[in-house]
Amino acid sequence: SPISFNETELYLEVYVNEPAECKWSRTDTSFDNMEHSMSCSTNLWEMNNRNVYTCTTTLTGIEDRKTNSYYFRCKDQPNEVEGNRNVNTQSYLYNIVGTQPLNILEVGPNETIRGSTDTIHIDLSVKTDNGYKNGEAICYYSETGNEEDYIEFLETGGNEHSQRQDLVTGSYTYYFKCVDLGGNAAYDSTEFNVETDRQGPVAVRVYKEGGELKIITNEEAECSYSNKDCNFEIDEGIQMSTYDNEAHTSEW
Incomplete structure (x- = not known):
């Protein structure tokens, strides 16, 4: 079972099928040699709704970035003489995995997204690493950053997470929260x-310069030309060169 980074203690409940005295140790040893006693319910009215008795303790000494092993043994009939009591001859092993901080490596989008429709499809994306199991986590998004507003990503659970949004023209801020199985959380935004651009680009100037045909457009655009037909798809033409997507050149 994983635990959050920097957590050195863990409150634990153990369930037994009859009244018992239970102990734990960091080494696999006999019941009598175990150093830590647990607090156990032993009265009939203390059984829970599953008809078992609860023993509680706080496990200490948990270390980060390693597997921490704890051993448990119990002895039944606490009110009987020693000769009538049964004790576990084998320990129950419980491993706690100390983790490392969960990190968000990348978030997106973080640029201007353009389209020609009223609503434009964008993908929120997050990439995580470290934590428990190399960044495996569940990620959430929010438009406010308030804890109660976070919504789980549609595609999440590994270390790459995505969520489709269909948005209208505007400026957007999205907040992200990712949590791994150990309880490590990471935040970013x-x-x-x-x-939305419903109008095509306009060629505001066409001229010959230095043996080249040069076209200037009124906005960033992709240009091509054809020697065969005036009616052609842009990707069917001969691509023109550009350095800023507004000045386009080709051989004359």
Whole structure:
């Protein structure tokens, strides 16, 4: 069972099928040699709804980044003389995995996203690492950052997480929270813009310069040309060169 980074103690409940005296140790030893006694319910009215008795303790000395082993043994009939009591001859082993901090390595999007429809499809994305099992976690998103507002990602549970959103034009901030099986949590956020562009680019200037055809557009665009037809798809034409997506050149 994993535990959060920097947690050195763990409250634990153990259930037994009859009144008993229970102990634990960091080594697999006999009941009498175990150093730590547990607090056990032994009265009939103290059974829980599963008809078992509860023993409680606080396990100490948990170390990060390693498996911590604890051994348990019990002896029944606490009110009987020693000769009538039965004791476990084998220990019950319980392992606690000390973890490391969970980290968020990447979040997205973090740029301006453009489209030609009223609502534009974007993907929120988070990449996690470390923590328990190399970043395996459940991630959540929120538009406020308030704990009660976080919603679980549609695709999550590994170390790469994504959530589709369909957004209108505007500026957006999303907050992320990821939690692994050990209870380690990591937080981050991203900001981006969504722009709807329903009009195509306009060639504001066309001229020859230095033996090249040069076209200037009124916005960032992709340009191509054809020597065969005026009616062609842009990806069917000959691609023009550009360094800023506004000035486009080709051979004259």
